[in-house]
Amino acid sequence: MTALKIAVAGASGRMGKMLVEAISAADDLVLAGALDVPGSPALGTDAGLSLGKPTGVLIESDLAKGLADAAYLIDFTRPEGTLKHLEYCAAHGIKMIIGTTGFDGAGKAAIAAAAQKTAIMFAPNMSVGVNVTMKLLEMAAKSFSHGYDIEIVEAHHRFKVDAPSGTALKMGEVIADTLGRDLNEVGVFSREGVTGERDPSSIGFATIRGGDIVGDHTVLFAGIGERVEISHKSSSRVTYAHGSLRAARFLQDKSTGLFDMYDVLGLR
Known part of the structure; x- marks a missing residue:
């Protein structure tokens, strides 16, 4: 089985580190990219450095570099950052798992529009x-x-x-x-x-x-x-990480469309 190539946004944050660790521990997934905001002290360092588990993936702020090898992006950042990532991913056919909260109506509409170009799983909670x-x-x-x-x-x-x-x-x-x-x-x-x-x-x-x-x-x-x-x-963000990885696996055979965790878990 070919491993799913996943990038993580906000890779040096609390949730980002949890995702990097969870991806690294999964047999069917591989960390293929890591993003952080310009000016972050983590830029240029290994995404697994703070975990004591080097991944060989450096944290980048440039989307073209950070997402060059990725087929999926998991994003738990801020609305303004996620929307920038969304535009790039939609243009390059990168599937997204969005756990960011705080979107206004225009932000949600942008996500729905991007889902016509790539597959997106959007949920306020991945648990x-x-x-x-x-x-x-x-x-x-x-x-x-x-x-x-x-x-x-x-x-x-x-x-x-x-x-x-x-x-x-x-x-x-x-x-x-x-x-x-x-x-x-x-x-x-x-x-x-x-x-x-x-x-x-x-x-x-x-x-x-x-x-x-x-x-x-x-x-x-x-x-x-x-x-x-x-x-x-x-009691731990690990539940959100595991749910996100489950969502990535769900999107594997999807090319476009907007989905949520009800779809992933078969709760419709």
């Missing part, structure tokens, strides 16, 4: 457990459609720059879609002062930032006399 949780939320929302208030609470480390998390927003979208609502209309993202009684059709969000929390998400379905909570808690 297998999180995506199974999404399916459970879909099932729960059908049963708790009346008489239950819905609140989503998420917690992440102090360095996360967007809020609510992409995963929390996706959970809200899944629930809203199941209930026939538009999250843009029913989502409540802040409460302060005299807010009045809760709109029963709303979906509330609460955000916690602190320490080194990898990612906790809880959805409450609060009724009169009972409360159901569905939670997922991450």
Whole structure:
């Protein structure tokens, strides 16, 4: 079997290092490129240097050099960086696995347009457990459609720059879609002062930032006399890495198209 040639964006970051390590440990994958932003002190160094496992792949800021041997790019960076990578990958037929969060409508539209030129797996959370949780939320929302208030609470480390998390927003979208609502209309993202009684059709969000929390998400379905909570808690980013590699394998026989983790896991 020919190994899949995968490049990693943000290779010197926390998630990037986890991906480099996971790819290096897989029998059917090979690290074929590593990217980082211009000015990064990691440029020109081996992508596995900080892990004590040299890969022979140097970290580059130039896309042509960093992606010269790659057939796939896994990207967990920032929207502005991912969109630059997206344009290059679409033009050169490089498949993408995008775990970046915080895209606006225009960014999401750009991803959808690029998927007409290359295969893309785009999901706010690559964890297998999180995506199974999404399916459970879909099932729960059908049963708790009346008489239950819905609140989503998420917690992440102090360095996360967007809020609510992409995963929390996706959970809200899944629930809203199941209930026939538009999250843009029913989502409540802040409460302060005299807010009045809760709109029963709303979906509330609460955000916690602190320490080194990898990612906790809880959805409450609060009724009169009972409360159901569905939670997922991450203790390591390795779950995101393994999900990303599973996504790369899924794209192996795809030339174009936009997919998500439901497609990868067969949860449709």
